[in-house]
Amino acid sequence: xxxxxxxxxxxxxxxxxxxxxxxxxxxxxxxxxxxxxxxxxxxxxxxxxxxxxxxxxxxxxxxxxxxxxxxxxxxxxxxxxxxxxxxxxxxxxxxxxxxxxxxxxxxxxxxxxxxxxxxxxxxxxxxxxxxxxxxxxxxxxxxxxxxxxxxxxxxxxxxxxxxxxxxxxxxxxxxxxxxxxxxxxxxxxxxxxxxxxxxxxxxxxxxxxxxxxxxxxxx
Amino acid sequence: xxxxxxxxxxxxxxxxxxxxxxxxxxxxxxxxxxxxxxxxxxxxxxxxxxxxxxxxxxxxxxxxxxxxxxxxxxxxxxxxxxxxxxxxxxxxxxxxxxxxxxxxxxxxxxxxxxxxxxxxxxxxxxxxxxxxxxxxxxxxxxxxxxxxxxxxxxxxxxxxxxxxxxxxxxxxxxxxxxxxxxxxxxxxxxxxxxxxxxxxxxxxxxxxxxxxxxxxxxxxxxxxxxxx
Numbered sequence: 471x472x473x474x475x476x477x478x479x480x481x482x483x484x485x486x487x488x489x490x491x492x493x494x495x496x497x498x499x500x501x502x503x504x505x506x507x508x509x510x511x512x513x514x515x516x517x518x519x520x521x522x523x524x525x526x527x528x529x530x531x532x533x534x535x536x537x538x539x540x541x542x543x544x545x546x547x548x549x550x551x552x553x554x555x556x557x558x559x560x561x562x563x564x565x566x567x568x569x570x571x572x573x574x575x576x577x578x579x580x581x582x583x584x585x586x587x588x589x590x591x592x593x594x595x596x597x598x599x600x601x602x603x604x605x606x607x608x609x610x611x612x613x614x615x616x617x618x619x620x621x622x623x624x625x626x627x628x629x630x631x632x633x634x635x636x637x638x639x640x641x642x643x644x645x646x647x648x649x650x651x652x653x654x655x656x657x658x659x660x661x662x663x664x665x666x667x668x669x670x671x672x673x674x675x676x677x678x679x680x681x682x683x684x685x686x687x688x689x
Numbered sequence: 690x691x692x693x694x695x696x697x698x699x700x701x702x703x704x705x706x707x708x709x710x711x712x713x714x715x716x717x718x719x720x721x722x723x724x725x726x727x728x729x730x731x732x733x734x735x736x737x738x739x740x741x742x743x744x745x746x747x748x749x750x751x752x753x754x755x756x757x758x759x760x761x762x763x764x765x766x767x768x769x770x771x772x773x774x775x776x777x778x779x780x781x782x783x784x785x786x787x788x789x790x791x792x793x794x795x796x797x798x799x800x801x802x803x804x805x806x807x808x809x810x811x812x813x814x815x816x817x818x819x820x821x822x823x824x825x826x827x828x829x830x831x832x833x834x835x836x837x838x839x840x841x842x843x844x845x846x847x848x849x850x851x852x853x854x855x856x857x858x859x860x861x862x863x864x865x866x867x868x869x870x871x872x873x874x875x876x877x878x879x880x881x882x883x884x885x886x887x888x889x890x891x892x893x894x895x896x897x898x899x900x901x902x903x904x905x906x907x908x909x910x911x912x913x914x915x916x917x
Contacts, residue, residue, distance in 0.1 A: 536889035537882045538848035633754035657762040669750040
């Protein structure tokens with residue numbers, strides 16, 4: 471029967487939910503790494519004005535962040551196999567997350583790069599440093615720490631968006647909760663616990679990010 | 690593959706009204722909740738602030754998909770009746786984005802210079818008039834750009850309603866995918882993406898208009914866009 475809260479059942483399903491949550495966390499971690507890397511590439515390409523590439527990247531970023539992650543995940547999971555690229559649920563999900571959030575992180579990096587004083591660029595030019603050294607030794611070491619809190623906020627957002635990958639078959643915590651409730655005909659405990667698990671991780675994480683924001687003095 | 694484009698277009702366009710309805714309904718609820726919860730966050734009363742803080746952290750902390758499934762699957766088990774999917778969707782969209790909007794409102798109200806509050810006190814305006822005539826008109830100018838982003842997030846979130854079988858754009862696409870040839874999948878999804886892009890551009894254009902009005906009202910030239 472449904473209705474009410476069954477503590478015994480709640481305790482019984484915790485290990486299964488925890489396994490699902492690990493998949494959610496893994497997807498978040500891999501998606502974040504991809505978004506951090508790809509976003510940086512997008513930002514540097516746009517700043518360096520690489521031939522027509524910077525216009526293409528700009529247009530892609532504007533388009534991709536105005537459209538739903540869910541549809542993008544379907545494209546990657548269902549359309550790519552038609553051109554010979556077949557990805558599993560996790561790989562497709564991570565690629566979808568990484569690509570979507572790279573469009574946000576690239577803007578974050580851009581702001582960070584713009585905040586580096588012009589004098590730094592000029593000094594690097596005066597020392598006739600090679601382009602790669604200008605970026606790796608002068609600009610990025612000053613730009614990246616400043617934007618870490620903003621990047622952290624996107625990691626938290628991504629974590630909360632992982633469940634929509636259940637649409638492409640990723641067995642993350644909400645999928646597990648749905649399976650459990652289908653088996654037991656009790657939706658109350660699994661879905662409520664899933665929500666509590668999200669809160670238990672994302673609330674402390676957001677407190678940490680806020681503290682970091684205050685320390686770096688940047689928004 | 691292009692010969693099936695008219696069919697795909699007409700089939701997907703039929704999903705636009707529910708998507709727009711969910712977006713507009715969600716935005717309306719978001720605006721109300723943002724205003725109420727946001728002003729509560731800057732209240733002088735500790736209890737009011739605490740209640741609002743709990744609402745904001747709860748809805749920002751739990752995933753939107755979980756909230757949607759909870760209202761759709763758990764609530765009926767607890768109270769015995771089911772909200773129609775579109776209604777449940779609008780409720781979740783509004784509650785979720787309202788929590789983010791409350792933070793925007795709080796930030797904008799607190800960003801109004803102290804001297805403005807003090808000036809209003811000196812003119813012996815009532816607390817209500819101080820807020821309504823002095824603080825809010827200035828705060829609104831600050832709020833509108835972040836709200837544009839929030840509304841576009843909300844538009845994108847309406848795609849989640851396909852998971853609880855609301856007959857919107859993405860859901861209709863999912864119905865179409867198995868029935869058409871292999872080469873058509875990309876067309877279907879591209880059409881979907883373009884539909885969202887157009888809706889997002891409409892939101893941006895509408896908000897730009899509001900930004901210009903709000904800025905003119907407090908005698909400022911808008912920072913973004915062309916001054917007229």
